[in-house]
Amino acid sequence: MPPPTFHAFLRALPKCEHHMHLEGALRPHILFQLASKNNITLPQDDEAFASPESLLSRYQRFTSLDDFLHYYYIGMSVLITASDFEDLAWDYFLHASADGVAHAEVFFDPQAHVVRAVTYSTVVDGFSRACKRAESELGITTILTSCFLRHLPVQESLDLFDDEEVQKSYRDGTVTGIGLDSSEMDFPPELFVELFAKARKQGLNLTAHAGEEAPASYIATAVSDLRVTRIDHGIALPSSPDLLSQIAASKMLLTVCPLSNVVLRCVDTIADVPIRKLLDAGVQFSINSDDPAYFGGHCLDNHVAVHEAFDLSVDEWVGIVRAGIEGSWCATERKGELLRVLEGVVEEWRHRLV
Numbered sequence: 284m285p286p287p288t289f290h291a292f293l294r295a296l297p298k299c300e301h302h303m304h305l306e307g308a309l310r311p312h313i314l315f316q317l318a319s320k321n322n323i324t325l326p327q328d329d330e331a332f333a334s335p336e337s338l339l340s341r342y343q344r345f346t347s348l349d350d351f352l353h354y355y356y357i358g359m360s361v362l363i364t365a366s367d368f369e370d371l372a373w374d375y376f377l378h379a380s381a382d383g384v385a386h387a388e389v390f391f392d393p394q395a396h397v398v399r400a401v402t403y404s405t406v407v408d409g410f411s412r413a414c415k416r417a418e419s420e421l422g423i424t425t426i427l428t429s430c431f432l433r434h435l436p437v438q439e440s441l442d443l444f445d446d447e448e449v450q451k452s453y454r455d456g457t458v459t460g461i462g463l464d465s466s467e468m469d470f471p472p473e474l475f476v477e478l479f480a481k482a483r484k485q486g487l488n489l490t491a492h493a494g495e496e497a498p499a500s501y502i503a504t505a506v507s508d509l510r511v512t513r514i515d516h517g518i519a520l521p522s523s524p525d526l527l528s529q530i531a532a533s534k535m536l537l538t539v540c541p542l543s544n545v546v547l548r549c550v551d552t553i554a555d556v557p558i559r560k561l562l563d564a565g566v567q568f569s570i571n572s573d574d575p576a577y578f579g580g581h582c583l584d585n586h587v588a589v590h591e592a593f594d595l596s597v598d599e600w601v602g603i604v605r606a607g608i609e610g611s612w613c614a615t616e617r618k619g620e621l622l623r624v625l626e627g628v629v630e631e632w633r634h635r636l637v
């Protein structure tokens with residue numbers, strides 16, 4: 284743990300979280316409660332599902348992204364009603380608020396719900412109700428981004444994108460962007476060029492998971508072919524010095540998720556997340572929780588873990604948080620507000636931290 288004062292400083296910073304999957308906030312004991320309420324039978328041939336405790340201990344032994352995704356998709360199968368989705372997101376926003384998150388751009392995976400006959404509107408109604416509450420009761424501004432699952436046939440993503448309910452959510456601004464997630468290896472970004480071209484034409488924000496387990500070439504094609512304005516994870520970036528310089532010069536934001544990278548064995552330890560390399564190269568990045576219920580920590584825990592591993596200076600932290608504000612998809616006025624809060628925090632804390 285950093286000294287108590289530094290921990291309080293990290294908490295006080297007006298952090299923007301850009302990379303968290305709302306379904307990844309489903310904690311095992313809630314998962315079991317919802318399974319019982321909604322009459323969902325959890326797999327009986329896997330002893331991990333014997334109890335919330337055994338499930339949680341299985342989460343500590345993930346072997347890869349795909350091993351995690353297996354549990355992630357089973358877990359979310361207990362979400363049925365709009366209230367289930369609302370309660371899940373609200374639980375996340377309460378944690379985010381306690382962590383000092385000021386602005387949250389959150390993902391959800393519509394294809395994983397519509398395939399179970401839970402309608403897109405049910406999911407979006409529930410999540411957007413929680414977003415509205417987060418804004419009015421917690422003062423957290425929010426943005427919802429619909430992610431498409433890259434392990435499924437491309438045509439399924441195009442069909443869902445064109446669906447009337449989905450289009451309505453884009454038109455009315457309830458959902459303002461698309462992302463690309465799920466199994467990465469062998470599903471390179473360029474497969475989804477048509478989907479992203481359509482979304483771009485509609486003025487949606489574009490992001491993609493890239494360079495999490497797969498090499499930097501996935502980051503390159505996410506940028507060149509999908510024309511994303513953000514990269515989720517991107518930890519493979521330093522392996523390509525030219526691309527590293529290009530991303531740094533473009534000021535594109537990487538949404539780095541340190542605890543996730545360790546738990547999913549993309550790196551051995553937090554010290555192997557390329558935080559120092561990104562800072563030295565001038566790459567803009569934010570620090571995020573990805574799937575907090577599965578990876579053992581929320582946004583602040585990720586900041587603390589990075590501080591413990593890299594012992595960053597106050598100025599480096601201020602730079603990271605400023606990059607997060609500037610790289611957010613919120614309105615310019617909100618960015619201005621958050622930058623002023625950041626200035627106030629620095630003024631209040633700098634003398635206490637020397």
Ligand SMILES: Nc1ncnc2[nH]cnc12
Pocket residue numbers: 304307348355464465466492495543573574
């Ligand atoms: N870390 C991750 N990578 C890819 N897809 C995901 N879906 C939820 N978490 C994910």
Ligand SMILES: [Zn+2]
Pocket residue numbers: 302304464492515573
């Ligand atoms: Zn993710």
